[in-house]
Amino acid sequence: MTKEKSKVTSGGCFCAAVRYEIKGQLRGVVNCHCSQCTKLNGNFGAHSKALKSNITITRDKGLSWYKISDTAQRGFCRECGSGLFWDNIEQNTLGIIAGSLDSPTNLKTIGHIFVEDKSDFYEITDNIQQFKGSSEGKLEGDFL
Template sequence: MSSTHTGGCQCGAVRYRVEGALEYPHLCHCRMCQKAAGNYFMPLGFAPGKSLSITRGKPGWFQSSEPVRRGFCRDCGTPLFFDTLQSEGMAVTLGSLDDPAAFPPVSQDGIESRLPFHAAPGSLPGKHVDRDDLPGGLESIASTNRQHPDHDTVSWPERKA
């Protein structure tokens, strides 16, 4: 039995589906992935063969090097895909999955560029944020949230009846 995994960008303009499991979920610390993610690393998982299909919209592409292009949403900027052009398949960003916990990383790549403090997050203190710095706090965010939900929708934004 094959499982299906869906995902997409923050605004919902680009959605995708992966039939079956993603292979080799990992964190890439290379400098190019850091820049592409705007973060300390990029979590990726490989969708082999033709298991990945775009179900809504059309991603934009940036050729980050001769053998690699990166797909993203042109509307909201969410990084979505890592495509090694000579490969049979394509990687998706694990954070763009509707259920990102389904594929915990099994490895870290590009550790020559890993930032020295990256080992610290598990030891840093954690806190829940109430956003009392915003008028209306977290409720003001929740009541005006334009982020696509973590599941497929017939259309987005949803039409009011």
């Protein structure tokens, strides 16, 4: 078994009512600047991603899901309010709020999406790839 496939990454919410483990590969971090992420995070949302089959919820005392569309839901802790997951129920991957991962993550930011919708109180000043809307699967690891 390769080192990447045997790697286990853990994470959870602020109050530890929700904990999870991910076996194997995580996608790099994508900063989403859409209006939903802005409302939910107070700024952009920083998201990694993994195969759903590689994610195990090890403690779910506070885990709740909020349906945001016909195809998507957000996972959060109802005890402390921490955002944890973004789930397109039609895909085999689960978006993971990067800040909920235990450090060190060893992840790098690989892109910005929905930059056309970003708030006006900050600028994107790095040289990382930007997309007006979705990356449409053009970022490494989008489909794992």
